[in-house]
Amino acid sequence: xxxxxxxxxxxxxxxxxxxxxxxxxxxxxxxxxxxxxxxxxxxxxxxxxxxxxxxxxxxxxxxxxxxxxxxxxxxxxxxxxxxxxxxxxxxxxxxxxxxxxxxxxxxxxxxxxxx
Amino acid sequence: xxxxxxxxxxxxxxxxxxxxxxxxxxxxxxxxxxxxxxxxxxxxxxxxxxxxxxxxxxxxxxxxxxxxxxxxxxxxxxxxxxxxxxxxxxxxxxxxxxxxxxxxxxxx
Numbered sequence: 742x743x744x745x746x747x748x749x750x751x752x753x754x755x756x757x758x759x760x761x762x763x764x765x766x767x768x769x770x771x772x773x774x775x776x777x778x779x780x781x782x783x784x785x786x787x788x789x790x791x792x793x794x795x796x797x798x799x800x801x802x803x804x805x806x807x808x809x810x811x812x813x814x815x816x817x818x819x820x821x822x823x824x825x826x827x828x829x830x831x832x833x834x835x836x837x838x839x840x841x842x843x844x845x846x847x848x849x850x851x852x853x854x855x856x
Numbered sequence: 857x858x859x860x861x862x863x864x865x866x867x868x869x870x871x872x873x874x875x876x877x878x879x880x881x882x883x884x885x886x887x888x889x890x891x892x893x894x895x896x897x898x899x900x901x902x903x904x905x906x907x908x909x910x911x912x913x914x915x916x917x918x919x920x921x922x923x924x925x926x927x928x929x930x931x932x933x934x935x936x937x938x939x940x941x942x943x944x945x946x947x948x949x950x951x952x953x954x955x956x957x958x959x960x961x962x963x964x
Contacts, residue, residue, distance in 0.1 A: 789951070844905070850899055
């Protein structure tokens with residue numbers, strides 16, 4: 742299996758622009774998570790989906806952030822408009838919720854820089 | 857108080873020695889505890905999990921859990937330079953919450 746796939750790997754944009762991050766979870770996994778990692782705040786859960794349905798979006802910082810999962814193999818995280826404080830590494834992770842081990846598998850991350 | 861607390865380090869340990877990483881958590885209802893390793897510029901990967909009080913050993917790694925003290929630790933025996941990384945403690949209550957990580961450096 743290719744693992745969790747994220748694109749782009751790096752994104753540099755200017756303040757006010759729209760940013761879309763993409764994720765393809767591991768085939769057969771039914772839970773998908775979006776995290777943001779910064780030096781100051783560590784790894785923060787933004788939102789997670791079970792069977793394509795958003796379950797908990799309490800970590801989404803504000804209305805500028807939105808996430809969708811139109812099918813089991815694709816999810817997007819959108820920031821509109823972007824701000825410099827959104828600069829971080831964004832990870833997507835997936836897991837099979839019926840497994841014996843509660844293990845999340847992380848993608849390589851998207852490093853976002855907002856100028 | 858943060859939900860999951862770790863000493864950010866850096867923690868420097870000589871090669872071959874035991875590295876001890878500690879984590880405390882605030883939610884007494886937490887049921888599952890995990891240690892993830894993250895190399896610089898890479899994504900986190902699960903290395904240990906523990907559900908019950910006591911010790912769990914896997915190769916050079918031992919996870920220790922004390923629910924009464926709300927404390928979980930990771931011991932790395934015979935530390936190797938390849939163990940140099942940031943170690944993230946994660947605790948599952950209603951959701952999986954990560955600590956900010958401890959940066960470990962093994963000195964050859």
